[in-house]
Amino acid sequence: MGMERVQCTYDSLDETFEIREEMYQGQQYSHIYFTRLRLMRTLLYSLVPHWKPNFPVCTVLGLEESKECVIVGTLYKHMKLKPCILDEYSKQKSVVPLVQPRNFVHSDDYLVLEDESGRVKLNGNIIPPSEYVTGIVVALLGKESGAGDFLVQDVLDAGLPPQIEFPLKSGEDKYVVLVSGLSVGSSSSNPLQFQLLVDHITGHLGDEKEQSIASQIVRLIFAGNLVEIPQRLLNGQNLASKDLARISEPIRELDILLSQIAAGLPLDIMPGPSDPANFSLPQQSLHRCLFPGSSMYNTFRSCTNPHCFELDNVRFLGTSGQNVDDLDKYSDAKDKLEFMERTLRWRHLAPTAPNTLGCFPYTKRDPFFIESCPHVYFVGNQDKFETRVIKGSEGQLVRLVCVPKFSETGVAVMLNIRDLECHALSFGTQFSS
Amino acid sequence: MSNKASRKRTAAPPQPPPAKQPLMSQEEEFMDEDVFIDQSLVLEDEESIILRDIEQRQALAARLSKWMRPPLSADYVAQSRSVIFQQLEIDYVIGESHRELLPNLSGAAAIIRIFGVTKEGHSVCCNVHGFEPYFYVCCPPGMGPDDISHFHQTLEGRMREANRNNNVGKFVRRIEMVQKRSIMHYQQSDSQPFLKIVVALPTMVASCRGILDRGIQLDGLGMKSFLTYESNVLFALRFMIDCNIVGGNWIEIPAGKYKKTMKNLSYCQLEFDCLYSELISHAPEGEYSKMAPFRILSFDIECAGRKGHFPDPSHDPVIQIANLVTLQGEDQPIIRNVMTLESCSPIVGVDVMSFDTEREVLLAWREFIREVDPDIIIGYNICKFDLPYLIERAANLKIAEFPILGRIRNSRVRVKDTTFSSRQYGTRESKEVTVEGRVQFDLLQVMQRDYKLSSYSLNSVSAHFLSEQKEDVHHSIISDLQNGTAETRRRLAVYCLKDAYLPQRLLDKLMFIYNYVEMARVTGVPISFLLSRGQSIKANVLSQLLRKARQKNMVIPNVKQAGSEQGTFEGATVLEARAGFYEKPIATLDFASLYPSIMMAYNLCYCTLVTPEDVQKLNIPPESVNRTPSGETFVKSNLQKGILPEILEELLTARKRAKADLKEAKDPLERAVLDGRQLALKISANSVYGFTGATIGQLPCLEISSSVTSYGRQMIEHTKKLVEDKFTTLNGYEHNAEVIYGDTDSVMVQFGVSAVDQAMNLGREAAEYISGTFTKPIKLEFEKVYYPYLLISKKRYAGLFWTKPDNFDKMDTKGIETVRRDNCLLVKNLVNDCLHKILIDRDIPGAVQYVKNAISDLLMNRMDLSLLVITKGLTKTGDDYEVKAAHVELAERMRKRDAATAPNVGDRVPYVIIKAAKGAKAYEKSEDPIYVLENNIPIDPQYYLENQISKPILRIFEPILKNASRELLHGSHTRSISISTPSNSGILKFAKKQLTCIGCKAVLGKGYHTVCSHCKGREAELYCKTVSQVSELEVLFGRLWTQCQECQGSLHQDVLCTSRDCPIFYRRKKAQKDMAEAKSQLDRFCDIWFIAEFYLEDHRNRGRNVLFGNPDRTF
Known part of the structure; x- marks a missing residue:
C-alpha cells in the first residue's frame, strides 16, 4: 500500500537575488547605500505626515541650531572595537595575541546619521547605539544642539512591509521541513543522524501514523552549510592528487544523500558560509556540476541565499544565517528572533551589508530591501531552535524561525503551512558503549 | 592641500636632527647679531582703502564679531588693576624713546614688546622701555677712569666711521668698570675688572664687537684687540635673562606702573608702556604654572593646481581655507569654518562662507585672523607652504592690504628667503614668514625634529599617532572638484577641514603645547626659539649658562669659531658584543643619567678646569683636584663649585620634584604640565654634555666632554670587572657571571641562572654592590631583564623586556632597522614576524619555515604587491641628479605617460623593481606599482631576495643558525619560480587568446569551454577551488572597500582617496582587478550550466509525479 505525497504549488521568487547582468567593473559600495536611501526615504517620507504632522522635514545640510525637525538618513555606527583591516597591515603585531570578542559592542559606540548631503552625530538616549547598526535608514525627530550634534527625540523605522493576504485555510495540513548545517565532511557531522531524517521524511521509518504525517511533507529546505570542505585544502597551493580528491569527497557523499530525498520529494538547497559558493551576499546557487546525481531530479532545486518562494501562496523568506549572525556581532538583542524582527521592521534583510557583511557592489538596486512581508521568515545555522509569531500594525502575521545546526543539535523544523504552526523534529543517535 | 605631505615636501626640506647638523647658515643665524626689524608700515591712504573695504562687508564683519575675545572689564579699562599675563612671544622694535617714562633720553631706542594673554583671555601687548643693549670686554691692566673716557671717545669715533648712514646721536652710551670673572678656567682670584659697554641699539653690539675684535688704537697701549664677553646674546634673550623672565612664564605689571599707549599700534586688547624695572616675573610655580586660555588657530588651504604642476602662487588660485580655533585646555574647537571660492553646500557644525572672487576669500581670511586674534597658529607645513603661498598669491593679485596678519596694525607680514645648507641635504631655499606677536607652530617641523618616522606625510603621521588613516585626494582631482558643483566643493571643504583638524588633534594628543611651554620655562628661552631656531639645544643650554653665570658674577667669553680643527675625541665605548641567541635571562645594569652624574661627581665645568700651565703654576694641593682618565685636571668643589654641575643638580632635583608632584596630581591639566616639565628637564640635563662637545657650538670645551666620555668608559669597564670577579x-x-655586552650607559650580564626572578635578584644585588664603589651621584641601577635575548652585534639586539618576574612587558629591539624608508614593507613584516616567532613563540623552526614560505611566495609570484613597494622622495628633477636613480627615472617615464598624475618634485615616488631585459641597469627596472598591477608585469624576485630581504634576515638568523645563508636563501624552497606574463608586452599583442582547461591548462578544443575531456570528471573539485578563490577575494574586496568608506567618513559617496602611504591602497586596487578576473573564470562554469540545461531537459521527466516514497518499494 502506498501513500501519495501531498502536493502543493511552488513559485520561486529568487530572481531578485540572482546576479546575471551585474559585473565587477570597478564600482564601489556608495551606490548600494545611495539606492537604499532613495528607496527607504520615499517610504519614510510617506509615513512622516502621520507620524509627526507638525514638523518640517530637513536634510542633514538643512539643519539649523535648536530648530525641531524630522530628518531621514542612513545610520552609521562608530564602533571602538570593530576590527579594522588596517591593523592587520600597519600595526606592529601585538605581543599578546588578541582574542576576537564574539560581540564588538562597546559603551563608547555612537551613531551618526548620514544622507547625501552630510553627517551629523546623534545624541540622546532615545536611540541606543547597541540596538542599531550601520546601514539602516530611519526617520528621526530632534534638533541640532550647539555643538553640531543632533539631539534625537523620537525614532521612526519603516515598520513591517505590507503582506499579501494569507490564503484561506484549506483544512489540509502541509508541512515544510527546514534543515540547516548538515556540514557533511565536518567532524561534527553524524551521517547516521541525517540518514534517520532522510528515512523519516521519505517515509521509511515509523508506523503508519508517522508515515501519514511524513506524507504531508511537501518540501524540504536546506538553509545553508550542507558541506564543509577543509579550508586547508582549498588554500593549499600545490596539492597532491590525493588531497584534490578529498575536496570533492564530502560533496559526493552529500549528492548521494540528496538523491535519496529528491527521489521522494521536492527539495531546495541554499548555499551557506561553508558551502562551495561565493562568499558575498546574495550567495549564488550551488553549481549543478557539484551534484551530478541529485540534480537529475526535477525535484531538486539549487537556490540562492537569501531565498524567497511561495508555497500555496504562503510566502517564505529565509537566509542561511549570515544576516542575523552579523547583527549579533555588531548589536545586542535578547534573542536571535529579535534580530529577525528588527530586520523586518527596518525592511532590510541585511542592513550591515556591505559594511561588515560581504555583499555584491550593486549599482542600481538593493535586493535586500524587503518589499513584501513574508508569512514565514527563517534563518539557518543558529545555535538552537526558536520561534515566535509577530504581528504588524496592519495585521501582518509573520512566523519567525531560527533553524538550528542539524549536525550539532540533530534538530530539524516542521512547519505547517496551513496555520504556520511549527515544531522541532529531533533525531538522536545514541549508542550505549 | 591635497597630497599634502608629499607635495609640500618640496618647500619643506626635512631638517636634519639638530645633533648631527653640520655648521652653515643655521648656525650663523643663531650666532648672528640682532637684526633691525624694519616694519613695513602701510601708508595712511592704504589704510583707508582697507577701512572702506571693511564697510563694504558689514555682513561679514557681523559674523566675525561673534568670534571676538571677551570684552575688557571696567577695572581693566580704568587701568585700576595690575595686568598679569602669560607671555608667549618677546621681540623688539626700534622706536622713539618714551618721553614720559624716560625723560632724560631722546632719539632711537630699542623697545621690547611682550605679547601674551591674561587668564581671562585678553590679549596683551606690553612695550617695555629703558632696557639697553650691552656687552663686556676684559679691562686691560692699568686702565684708569681717564683711560676709560678716552677709550669711550675712540670707540665712538670708530663706530661713527663704521656706521656712516646711521643717524644716531650717540653710539656708545657709556662704559662702566665692573668686577666680574670669566667663566673659563679655574682662577684663584674672585674677580677682575671688566668694562661693560652699553650701546644705543642692539644692532650696534655686533658692529662694536667687530671693531674690538679687529683691534683698536689706544693711547699708551698701542693697537689692542679685545676678547668680548656675552656679545653674541640676542637682545630679547638678554632682556629675559636680566629680568629673570623665562619662556612662557607669567608677568605682572602693577597698577599705576603702566601707561596706556597714546595711539594703539597693535590689535591687542591691552596695550601699554612701562619701564623694564617695573616688571614682576613670576616663577612658573603654583598658580603661575598654569596655562592661559590661548587661542590656537589651526588652518589649511587648498589650491587649484594645473594638471601636472605643483601649485604655483603666480598661477594657481587659493580656493579654500579651513579654520579651527581652539582655546588652550579645551577639547572642542570654539570655531569651525571654511572659506570657499564659489558656492559650497553647508556642512553641519561648520560655518561655510562662500565668495565669488579669490580676493574676497583672502580678505575674509585676513579679517578673520584679525577678529579671532590667535596667539598660536598651527597647521601642517604652514611655515613652508600655506603661509608663504597665501602671501605670494595676494601679492600676485595685488591685494596690498592682505598681509597684515600680525598683531601690529599696518605692519605687513615679512617673508624672508632663507637658504639652508647641510652636508646631508645640500642647499635648499625656503621661506620664513614672520607674523608679529603670534607664535607659529608647524606640526611638520615639530614632527621632523622630535620623532623619527619613516614618513612625515600628514597621512602617515596621523596613522601613527592617532591610529587614523586620512583620506588623500590626488591633486589632479582638486581642480575637478572645484570646477564641479556646490556639492563637490563641499566634498573638498570637508577634506580641507579634516586637514585643519588633524594638526590640532596631534597637538592635543602629543601634548605639544604643554611640553614646549615647559621646555621654554626650563631653558629660559622664548617658545619661538625652540621652534624656529635650528639649534634649540645649544640655544637653551647657553641661556641657562648665562643665567647661572650672572648669579655668580661671571661672564662668558664670545669665543671665535674655531671650526672643526680642534679634532675629535674618542666617543663612548661599547664593550665588545658577544653575538648569540641567549636563552637564559640577561640582566641589564643601567647608569642613571650617566653623563650628568659624571659631571656632577667630578665637578667638571668651564670654571673648574685647570689649564696645563696653571697646574704647574698654581700649586694646588693634589687632594683638591681630580685628574680625569683623559688627562685633564679639574678642581674639586671645595675650591670652586662648577656651574655646570650646579645647573645639572638643579635640573635633576627639579625633575625629581616634578615626578613626585606628578604622582600626587589629580587634575589632568596639571598632570600635563608636570609631565611636560619632567620631560623638558630630562632633555635639558642630557643636552649639557653635548653642548660642551659641539666643536662648532657656542662654547665648546673638549676637555670637559672628553673627560666625561673617558670616565664613562672607565665606569663600564670597572663594572664588567667587578661583576665578573664577584x-x-x-x-x-651558582654560576660564573659573564658580561656579554656593554653600551654607553648599560651593561648586560648573564648570571647563568635560568629563572627571571633569580636574575632580577642578582641584578639588584650587583647594582647595589657596584654603586657603592662609585663617587656620588653616579649610580648603577637594575631595571630590566632580557629573556630571551638575541644579540646581533654592537647596538643591534632584540629581546623580551621584563621588569617583573611574572610577565614580560614588551618586545624591545634596537638597531634592527625595520622603519627605514627605502625598505619595502615585506622586509619590515618579515623581520618583525621572525622576531616575534623567535622571541615570543620560542619557535625557531617556525621562524625558519616562515622565512622559507615567504621567499617561496616571492619567487612563486604570490606576494602581495603592496609589500614590495619602495618609496623615495623626488627632491629635484632628473637632470639635476648626477647619478641616475630608480625613482627619478620612473618619474620621468610616468610624465611621458600622463603628465597629470606623474609625481612632481616634492612628491614621494613609490615603485617596484620589475624583471627587465638582461643587462638592464638597476635604475631602469623601476616601475609604478599601479602600472604593474594593471599590466601584470612580472616583478624581479631576485632583486628583492638579494637587495632587500637577505641582509636583515641573515643578521637575525646568523647568531641562531649554522649556515643561515645556505639554509634560508638557497634551500629547496627557492627552486620553483613562477613569473606572470605581462599583458602588454610586444609579442603577446599578436598572440591569439585561446581558452585553456581550468584543470590542466591544456588548450581546449572546439565545443569545450571549461575543462578538457580528460578533466571532465574533476569538475566538482575544480569548481570548488575556483569558487573558493572568488570567495576569498570577495572577503577582501568587501573589507578593503568598506574600510576606505570608513576613512573618508561617508557611505554615500565614492572613495576618491589615492593615498599611496596607506597600507591597503594597492591591495584595494588589486582586489578590484583580481575580483573581476576570478569572477570571469568562475563564469566559465556557467557556460556548462546552460549546456547542461539542454541536456537535462530529456531527463527531467524522470522525476515528474514522483510518488511518495521510493517507487520501487511498497509499504
Whole structure:
C-alpha cells in the first residue's frame, strides 16, 4: 500500500537575488547605500505626515541650531572595537595575541546619521547605539544642539512591509521541513543522524501514523552549510592528487544523500558560509556540476541565499544565517528572533551589508530591501531552535524561525503551512558503549 | 592641500636632527647679531582703502564679531588693576624713546614688546622701555677712569666711521668698570675688572664687537684687540635673562606702573608702556604654572593646481581655507569654518562662507585672523607652504592690504628667503614668514625634529599617532572638484577641514603645547626659539649658562669659531658584543643619567678646569683636584663649585620634584604640565654634555666632554670587572657571571641562572654592590631583564623586556632597522614576524619555515604587491641628479605617460623593481606599482631576495643558525619560480587568446569551454577551488572597500582617496582587478550550466509525479 505525497504549488521568487547582468567593473559600495536611501526615504517620507504632522522635514545640510525637525538618513555606527583591516597591515603585531570578542559592542559606540548631503552625530538616549547598526535608514525627530550634534527625540523605522493576504485555510495540513548545517565532511557531522531524517521524511521509518504525517511533507529546505570542505585544502597551493580528491569527497557523499530525498520529494538547497559558493551576499546557487546525481531530479532545486518562494501562496523568506549572525556581532538583542524582527521592521534583510557583511557592489538596486512581508521568515545555522509569531500594525502575521545546526543539535523544523504552526523534529543517535 | 605631505615636501626640506647638523647658515643665524626689524608700515591712504573695504562687508564683519575675545572689564579699562599675563612671544622694535617714562633720553631706542594673554583671555601687548643693549670686554691692566673716557671717545669715533648712514646721536652710551670673572678656567682670584659697554641699539653690539675684535688704537697701549664677553646674546634673550623672565612664564605689571599707549599700534586688547624695572616675573610655580586660555588657530588651504604642476602662487588660485580655533585646555574647537571660492553646500557644525572672487576669500581670511586674534597658529607645513603661498598669491593679485596678519596694525607680514645648507641635504631655499606677536607652530617641523618616522606625510603621521588613516585626494582631482558643483566643493571643504583638524588633534594628543611651554620655562628661552631656531639645544643650554653665570658674577667669553680643527675625541665605548641567541635571562645594569652624574661627581665645568700651565703654576694641593682618565685636571668643589654641575643638580632635583608632584596630581591639566616639565628637564640635563662637545657650538670645551666620555668608559669597564670577579662559583654563586655586552650607559650580564626572578635578584644585588664603589651621584641601577635575548652585534639586539618576574612587558629591539624608508614593507613584516616567532613563540623552526614560505611566495609570484613597494622622495628633477636613480627615472617615464598624475618634485615616488631585459641597469627596472598591477608585469624576485630581504634576515638568523645563508636563501624552497606574463608586452599583442582547461591548462578544443575531456570528471573539485578563490577575494574586496568608506567618513559617496602611504591602497586596487578576473573564470562554469540545461531537459521527466516514497518499494 502506498501513500501519495501531498502536493502543493511552488513559485520561486529568487530572481531578485540572482546576479546575471551585474559585473565587477570597478564600482564601489556608495551606490548600494545611495539606492537604499532613495528607496527607504520615499517610504519614510510617506509615513512622516502621520507620524509627526507638525514638523518640517530637513536634510542633514538643512539643519539649523535648536530648530525641531524630522530628518531621514542612513545610520552609521562608530564602533571602538570593530576590527579594522588596517591593523592587520600597519600595526606592529601585538605581543599578546588578541582574542576576537564574539560581540564588538562597546559603551563608547555612537551613531551618526548620514544622507547625501552630510553627517551629523546623534545624541540622546532615545536611540541606543547597541540596538542599531550601520546601514539602516530611519526617520528621526530632534534638533541640532550647539555643538553640531543632533539631539534625537523620537525614532521612526519603516515598520513591517505590507503582506499579501494569507490564503484561506484549506483544512489540509502541509508541512515544510527546514534543515540547516548538515556540514557533511565536518567532524561534527553524524551521517547516521541525517540518514534517520532522510528515512523519516521519505517515509521509511515509523508506523503508519508517522508515515501519514511524513506524507504531508511537501518540501524540504536546506538553509545553508550542507558541506564543509577543509579550508586547508582549498588554500593549499600545490596539492597532491590525493588531497584534490578529498575536496570533492564530502560533496559526493552529500549528492548521494540528496538523491535519496529528491527521489521522494521536492527539495531546495541554499548555499551557506561553508558551502562551495561565493562568499558575498546574495550567495549564488550551488553549481549543478557539484551534484551530478541529485540534480537529475526535477525535484531538486539549487537556490540562492537569501531565498524567497511561495508555497500555496504562503510566502517564505529565509537566509542561511549570515544576516542575523552579523547583527549579533555588531548589536545586542535578547534573542536571535529579535534580530529577525528588527530586520523586518527596518525592511532590510541585511542592513550591515556591505559594511561588515560581504555583499555584491550593486549599482542600481538593493535586493535586500524587503518589499513584501513574508508569512514565514527563517534563518539557518543558529545555535538552537526558536520561534515566535509577530504581528504588524496592519495585521501582518509573520512566523519567525531560527533553524538550528542539524549536525550539532540533530534538530530539524516542521512547519505547517496551513496555520504556520511549527515544531522541532529531533533525531538522536545514541549508542550505549 | 591635497597630497599634502608629499607635495609640500618640496618647500619643506626635512631638517636634519639638530645633533648631527653640520655648521652653515643655521648656525650663523643663531650666532648672528640682532637684526633691525624694519616694519613695513602701510601708508595712511592704504589704510583707508582697507577701512572702506571693511564697510563694504558689514555682513561679514557681523559674523566675525561673534568670534571676538571677551570684552575688557571696567577695572581693566580704568587701568585700576595690575595686568598679569602669560607671555608667549618677546621681540623688539626700534622706536622713539618714551618721553614720559624716560625723560632724560631722546632719539632711537630699542623697545621690547611682550605679547601674551591674561587668564581671562585678553590679549596683551606690553612695550617695555629703558632696557639697553650691552656687552663686556676684559679691562686691560692699568686702565684708569681717564683711560676709560678716552677709550669711550675712540670707540665712538670708530663706530661713527663704521656706521656712516646711521643717524644716531650717540653710539656708545657709556662704559662702566665692573668686577666680574670669566667663566673659563679655574682662577684663584674672585674677580677682575671688566668694562661693560652699553650701546644705543642692539644692532650696534655686533658692529662694536667687530671693531674690538679687529683691534683698536689706544693711547699708551698701542693697537689692542679685545676678547668680548656675552656679545653674541640676542637682545630679547638678554632682556629675559636680566629680568629673570623665562619662556612662557607669567608677568605682572602693577597698577599705576603702566601707561596706556597714546595711539594703539597693535590689535591687542591691552596695550601699554612701562619701564623694564617695573616688571614682576613670576616663577612658573603654583598658580603661575598654569596655562592661559590661548587661542590656537589651526588652518589649511587648498589650491587649484594645473594638471601636472605643483601649485604655483603666480598661477594657481587659493580656493579654500579651513579654520579651527581652539582655546588652550579645551577639547572642542570654539570655531569651525571654511572659506570657499564659489558656492559650497553647508556642512553641519561648520560655518561655510562662500565668495565669488579669490580676493574676497583672502580678505575674509585676513579679517578673520584679525577678529579671532590667535596667539598660536598651527597647521601642517604652514611655515613652508600655506603661509608663504597665501602671501605670494595676494601679492600676485595685488591685494596690498592682505598681509597684515600680525598683531601690529599696518605692519605687513615679512617673508624672508632663507637658504639652508647641510652636508646631508645640500642647499635648499625656503621661506620664513614672520607674523608679529603670534607664535607659529608647524606640526611638520615639530614632527621632523622630535620623532623619527619613516614618513612625515600628514597621512602617515596621523596613522601613527592617532591610529587614523586620512583620506588623500590626488591633486589632479582638486581642480575637478572645484570646477564641479556646490556639492563637490563641499566634498573638498570637508577634506580641507579634516586637514585643519588633524594638526590640532596631534597637538592635543602629543601634548605639544604643554611640553614646549615647559621646555621654554626650563631653558629660559622664548617658545619661538625652540621652534624656529635650528639649534634649540645649544640655544637653551647657553641661556641657562648665562643665567647661572650672572648669579655668580661671571661672564662668558664670545669665543671665535674655531671650526672643526680642534679634532675629535674618542666617543663612548661599547664593550665588545658577544653575538648569540641567549636563552637564559640577561640582566641589564643601567647608569642613571650617566653623563650628568659624571659631571656632577667630578665637578667638571668651564670654571673648574685647570689649564696645563696653571697646574704647574698654581700649586694646588693634589687632594683638591681630580685628574680625569683623559688627562685633564679639574678642581674639586671645595675650591670652586662648577656651574655646570650646579645647573645639572638643579635640573635633576627639579625633575625629581616634578615626578613626585606628578604622582600626587589629580587634575589632568596639571598632570600635563608636570609631565611636560619632567620631560623638558630630562632633555635639558642630557643636552649639557653635548653642548660642551659641539666643536662648532657656542662654547665648546673638549676637555670637559672628553673627560666625561673617558670616565664613562672607565665606569663600564670597572663594572664588567667587578661583576665578573664577584659573581663566581668561587664566591659561592651558582654560576660564573659573564658580561656579554656593554653600551654607553648599560651593561648586560648573564648570571647563568635560568629563572627571571633569580636574575632580577642578582641584578639588584650587583647594582647595589657596584654603586657603592662609585663617587656620588653616579649610580648603577637594575631595571630590566632580557629573556630571551638575541644579540646581533654592537647596538643591534632584540629581546623580551621584563621588569617583573611574572610577565614580560614588551618586545624591545634596537638597531634592527625595520622603519627605514627605502625598505619595502615585506622586509619590515618579515623581520618583525621572525622576531616575534623567535622571541615570543620560542619557535625557531617556525621562524625558519616562515622565512622559507615567504621567499617561496616571492619567487612563486604570490606576494602581495603592496609589500614590495619602495618609496623615495623626488627632491629635484632628473637632470639635476648626477647619478641616475630608480625613482627619478620612473618619474620621468610616468610624465611621458600622463603628465597629470606623474609625481612632481616634492612628491614621494613609490615603485617596484620589475624583471627587465638582461643587462638592464638597476635604475631602469623601476616601475609604478599601479602600472604593474594593471599590466601584470612580472616583478624581479631576485632583486628583492638579494637587495632587500637577505641582509636583515641573515643578521637575525646568523647568531641562531649554522649556515643561515645556505639554509634560508638557497634551500629547496627557492627552486620553483613562477613569473606572470605581462599583458602588454610586444609579442603577446599578436598572440591569439585561446581558452585553456581550468584543470590542466591544456588548450581546449572546439565545443569545450571549461575543462578538457580528460578533466571532465574533476569538475566538482575544480569548481570548488575556483569558487573558493572568488570567495576569498570577495572577503577582501568587501573589507578593503568598506574600510576606505570608513576613512573618508561617508557611505554615500565614492572613495576618491589615492593615498599611496596607506597600507591597503594597492591591495584595494588589486582586489578590484583580481575580483573581476576570478569572477570571469568562475563564469566559465556557467557556460556548462546552460549546456547542461539542454541536456537535462530529456531527463527531467524522470522525476515528474514522483510518488511518495521510493517507487520501487511498497509499504
